[in-house]
Amino acid sequence: MTTPIATAPPLSATAQAFSQHLDRSPALQEQIRQFTSPMDLVQLAQAEGFDLAPPDVIAIAQTAYYTWLHQISPQFQPLFETLRTNEAVGVRHKSCHTPQDVLDLATDLGYALTLADLQTLAEAAATVPGFSCEKLWFRGLGLIP
Numbered sequence: 001m002t003t004p005i006a007t008a009p010p011l012s013a014t015a016q017a018f019s020q021h022l023d024r025s026p027a028l029q030e031q032i033r034q035f036t037s038p039m040d041l042v043q044l045a046q047a048e049g050f051d052l053a054p055p056d057v058i059a060i061a062q063t064a065y066y067t068w069l070h071q072i073s074p075q076f077q078p079l080f081e082t083l084r085t086n087e088a089v090g091v092r093h094k095s096c097h098t099p100q101d102v103l104d105l106a107t108d109l110g111y112a113l114t115l116a117d118l119q120t121l122a123e124a125a126a127t128v129p130g131f132s133c134e135k136l137w138f139r140g141l142g143l144i145p
Helices: 013-023 026-033 038-047 054-071 077-085 087-094 099-108 115-126 133-140
Strands: none
Touching: 013 026, 013 054, 026 038, 038 054, 054 077, 054 115, 054 133, 077 087, 087 099, 099 115, 115 133
16 A cells, blocks of 8 residues: 655745746746756746745745655656655765665665656656756756756
C-alpha cells in the first residue's frame, strides 16, 4: 500500500494573482527560465507590483513541486518525498552537484535510479509552468537548459 501524495497549500490571493500574471506573459516566463534562486522570484514579483510574503513564495514553490511530483512515475515519488521531508537526507541532497551524486544518493537510500531516469525526471520538471525549485536543481545538475 502506498501513501497518497500530499498537495500544496492553497495560494494566497496575492500569490494566485501573481501566478496568473506570470501565466499570461511569455516575456516573464522567459525571465523565470533564467532564475538562479527563489530570491529572483521575489524580485520579479516586486518589479511587477506584487508584494509576496515568505509564505507566498513557499506556497508557489510547493505548488510547482507537487505538480511535478504528480507527473513523475510513482516509483520515484517516495525518493523525492524522502529528499524533501528527511532533514539529514535533505542536507545530502542539497550537496548533490552532479547527476552521479544524485545516483549515488539514491543508491544509498535503496532506490534504483539511472541517468536516463534522472533525465526523464528533469524533463518533467522543465514542463511545470512558472517558477520551480526543481527546475533550478536540475539546471544546476546540467540536465536541463
